[in-house]
Amino acid sequence: MKIGLIGGGAIGCYVAAELAARGLGPEAVLTRSGPEDARGSDGVLRLRRLEDLPEGITLMVDCAGHAALAEHGAAILERGIDLITVSLGALADPALAERLSAAAERGGAQLHLASGAIGAxxxxxxxxxxxxxxxxxxxxxxxxxxxxxxxxxxxxxxxxxxxxxxxxxxxxxxxxxxxxxxxxxxxxxxxxxxxxxxxxxxxxxxxxxxxxxxxxxxxxxxxxxxxxxxxxLPDNPRSSALAAMSAVAAIERRCAPITI
The missing domain is CATH 3.30.360.10 (Dihydrodipicolinate Reductase; domain 2)
Structure with missing residues (x-):
């Protein structure tokens, strides 16, 4: 499985580090700022445009917030790429929820909602x-x-x-x-x-x-x-540690032969 991330903030950095520690990538990170189409010393490609996403990505993980899900979610799903998001609140907008659902059906993909900062x-x-x-x-x-x-x-x-x-x-x-x-x-x-x-x-x-x-x-x-x-998270008092952990756990479930 080749994994891409959306967002280079506190949650995105945490998820990227945990994926690297597990040998799962990521292959690319889509961000709003920073150098365009630059590959860092870690080998990860930083992108500014979704259109430049490398071939072979099978799973994207949204760590960037409601606006990023609204901007990129439908296009990712239409390309047949599954998407995990921690931005569940954005789906309170019925129009966005319908747009994402329709895009997932057209692309034969699935939008997975990470549990975020809550359990049970x-x-x-x-x-x-x-x-x-x-x-x-x-x-x-x-x-x-x-x-x-x-x-x-x-x-x-x-x-x-x-x-x-x-x-x-x-x-x-x-x-x-x-x-x-x-x-x-x-x-x-x-x-x-x-x-x-x-x-x-x-x-x-x-x-x-x-x-x-x-x-x-x-x-x-x-x-x-x-x-x-x-x-x-230690790096950002406004970001939940468990929300970041839940994104990693959701990725692990997608990769594991046995899951719960």
Whole structure:
């Protein structure tokens, strides 16, 4: 399998390093900046245009965010190249989701959604088979984690002295209003009962130092409660370490003879 990456940021660099350590490449990295069509000392080709992607790439991995998925996703899938993405929140846009789905069908390819910064999605997807009555996602971050988001319109983040909810609504609303914080809510929605039925609550909490993600679900299977305290990548405090790890795990599953 020949693998290409989209994005040279913190997540992209982590994934590239882990792939190299496993002898899996990558063959090429598509970025928005840097030298054009330059091969680095590591032998990896850096590209500025998707059209220059070398022949033989069978899997692309999007580590660059919503805009990159919207710009390149359909063209990759139409070329018959499978695509793994961590930018699940972008699919809250029904038009983009339909465009990617149609492109995958035309190209005979598949778009794989990495689990990102959350877990328990396998249990949630299994529970969906029997019927889910409700799914709620709660995202809790220290106030600084919500800087630059619509939370600033409702809360004085600099002076907050107790936990405060700044958003309650559907996963689709959360993904559209908080695009930089939407991927976890989107992952929960995809695994469970969809963007419109999944309820989301976002909290700024000065009493926490990590990003905390919770899933609560009820259905024919019983009840589920899951919580994870996530740490960021050392190179970028805004990027989830587990999100980067989930991309590597998704690639490993594609390459392994036995997988889960």
């Amino acid at each position: 999605l396998d249990a949630l997807a299994a529970a969906r088979v029997g019927g889910l009555a409700s799914v709620t996602y709660v995202g809790r971050k220290p106030p600084r984690g919500w800087q630059g988001s619509p939370a600033e319109e409702k809360l004085d983040l600099a002076r907050l002295d107790q936990a405060a909810t700044h958003f309650e609504g559907s996963a689709r609303e959360a993904a559209q209003r908080y695009p930089k914080n939407a991927n976890v809510a989107a992952a929960v929605a995809f695994a469970g009962i969809g963007f419109d039925a999944t309820q989301v609550r976002l909290v700024a909490d000065p009493g926490v130092t990590e990003n905390i993600h919770e899933i609560h679900a009820e259905g024919a299977f019983g009840t589920l409660s899951f919580r994870i305290n996530g740490k960021p």
